[in-house]
Amino acid sequence: MTTIAGILATLAVSHLSGTLLGSLLTRFAFLGFGPKLKIARHTLRIGKALRAAFNQQPTTKNRTELQRWLKENDPQNELKLGDGIKID
Secondary structure: OHHHHHHHHHHHHHHHHHHHHHHHHHHOOHHHOOOOOOOOHHHHHHHHHHHHHHHHOOOHHHHHHHHHHHHHHOOOOOOOOOOOOOOO
């Protein structure tokens, strides 16, 4: 019984430490892990919110606002938030 508990404990510790290490490497984009965003996170959140609003209600106002944000912050559509949206 002790052997099974030891195996399960080792498995749990191994899994959790691997997840923690992977999370840290991604969070700080260390050794090439994780995306390297050229815009700030709060700006990205605004773009995602605008895209969600457009997906929920594809009105002219929402499209115009999303196009304006894309033109200012992501003109090359690197974040893929402008897929299907024509940027004038």
